Amino acid sequence: MDNKEAREQQALELRRERLKAESARIIDVANTEPHSALRCIHLLSVAGGATEATYLAIEQRIMTDQDPAGAYHLALLAQSTLDLPIDVRQLVELVIAEGDNQQRLALLKNLPFPPVDAVKAQILASQDSDAIAQMDKYLEANPQGHGSEHMLSSGQSDQIVPLS
Structure with a gap:
């Protein structure tokens, strides 16, 4: 050596x-x-x-x-x-179970394949109209629920959401 x-x-x-x-x-x-x-x-x-x-x-x-x-x-x-x-x-x-709606929305945006149905159910159950509107807007632009990584590679833009 x-x-x-x-x-x-x-x-x-x-x-x-x-x-x-x-x-x-x-x-x-x-x-x-x-x-x-x-x-x-x-x-x-x-x-x-x-x-x-x-x-x-x-x-x-x-x-x-x-x-x-x-x-x-x-x-x-x-x-x-x-x-x-x-x-x-x-x-x-x-x-999904214990977090707040901002954390749930962040899962939608930041995981490559988030559990859309589970997140959607929790946000809807919260009856938080602002979070529901944000979720609907996000899912309208991304109906498959693929995270931001997918959206960025397909030419759309979004940002990673820090939670702390």
Whole structure:
């Protein structure tokens, strides 16, 4: 191994150790601090990655706290990182069941294939005329309910909606 390869290998090992340490810290926060999912997701983002156990600890924190904002953000993160060891379906179901209408509308816009019927039923049941109007307008432009990613690739424009 030449000098350049040795330096690259050393840098890779240092990065692995840093990620392991950050993962352990995030897991500790998720395991000990109620309602810390958004903080953990932020720490994960700053770290630039984490172990599978880290994602599972955040998911567990979300489910324990029944945290729709954390569920929304972790589900969105899972859309761009397909091999995460989390159950996106249960996160989306939590947002639909426990979230507010803005979060539900954001699911429609930001998931590639959102559960349109479930979101629509919850928004209609809320009798929130503003949210119903927003949903109807969105579904009129996008009757199949494909998320913004699909709309952007087909020439339409929309924006990703942050929730926190």
